């Protein structure tokens with residue numbers, strides 16, 4: 001069985017120790033992931049610190065061209081990486097699965113490559129001229145989750161190196177292999193030390209984010225870990241981009257044509273088996289539309305094939321890990337014992353962390369499946385009477401990543417949309433992120449944004465040059 005390796009200072013590092021990774025669809029071993037120790041964290045940060053000095057001196061055009069080379073490498077290796085991702089993470093090759101994630105990796109590399117942050121004149125009069133320059137921060141610690149491991153790592157790595165920083169990335173301990181392979185491949189376009197990895201659990205993440213030579217932390221993961229990251233930043237004063245969990249509400253406005261929106265509602269909730277930060281996690285429908293929503297979603301759910309994602313006809317795979325599998329099962333069983341209307345769809349293979357697609361009706365605010373982020377294929381559908389009540393429900397939790405409104409009259413929704421407390425409010429779509437459009441949470445879903453020009457700014461610091469005329 002293969003042992004995958006960290007990339008440190010341009011070399012594949014000999015692991016101090018290693019642990020086995022298993023396919024969540026069938027329990028088969030996929031090989032071994034390295035486990036970093038504190039010395040390896042030091043070596044990786046040191047390599048990144050040395051490399052940053054020369055990397056930052058490269059011209060903007062050189063860094064753009066190298067970033068475009070990375071996009072080409074990702075494209076050329078997308079078949080290999082997509083298969084590895086399916087085996088490791090569980091998401092199917094087909095549909096909005098691993099191949100889709102690889103396309104996203106390419107797009108989220110090409111777009112930052114094409115963007116520029118030239119100096120801006122912020123003030124000028126007869127006596128003075130002030131220009132604001134964007135300069136790199138230094139070494140970026142990137143800490144990633146297991147749900148979209150490659151795409152989220154790319155979101156963190158690419159803007160950082162594009163702007164002249166260097167990176168030490170720690171993938172999730174659940175899904176390190178595909179990320180290590182991706183980093184090994186794209187490192188061929190980069191000078192040694194610009195992109196490094198360390199692996200292991202939260203202890204290694206903690207060592208990395210506390211490190212005195214870290215100048216920026218990019219974190220995507222749970223709220224609980226986000227709070228640890230904020231404390232870590234007290235030791236190095238690194239600014240943080242904090243992308244945390246969500247419990248996104250979707251509100252179907254009264255009288256909407258349910259048949260027309262049903263497919264997008266379904267995938268808005270069940271993308272990646274619901275293991276997506278900005279997925280519909282609570283669906284609010286007016287009582288007169290409730291039966292129609294239940295029956296349209298049931299019709300779609302009953303057509304889905306659940307199974308090993310290497311099978312091209314499968315669109316719904318297993319959950320990624322046992323912890324998540326147990327968590328979702330518990331939330332559904334809590335709803336069942338409260339006499340909710342639990343409807344399950346799909347034939348579930350016996351082996352692997354598979355769960356049926358689950359719609360849960362007759363459920364209310366305050367029940368665990370509504371109030372806790374399920375991060376899995378179980379959608380609570382809550383009836384409302386007055387639209388104001390639905391808005392109050394949507395805003396009552398501390399989470400504020402995304403939200404959506406569903407309507408036949410999208411052009412009339414701007415005022416309504418601004419009432420939803422979320423970083424992004426989608427209309428007639430959910431989770432529809434784009435590399436040019438800033439994305440980030442409100443409230444306990446984090447702070448700072450990724451993507452587009454604002455995402456690039458977030459991995460720089462400003463330097464004002466003020467000249468007396």
Ligand code: NAD
Nearest residue numbers: 145146172201202205206221222225228243244245246277
């Ligand atoms: P997690 O917080 O358990 O782990 C995320 C990463 O943090 C892992 O690499 C982990 O090893 C590391 N980590 C754990 N403890 C740490 C510590 N003390 N210091 C430093 N690093 C530490 O999250 P997860 O279970 O991997 O991901 C699921 C969560 O992520 C969900 O809540 C989901 O909504 C959220 N998420 C948010 C976004 C977004 O863009 N807002 C995107 C994807 C996922």
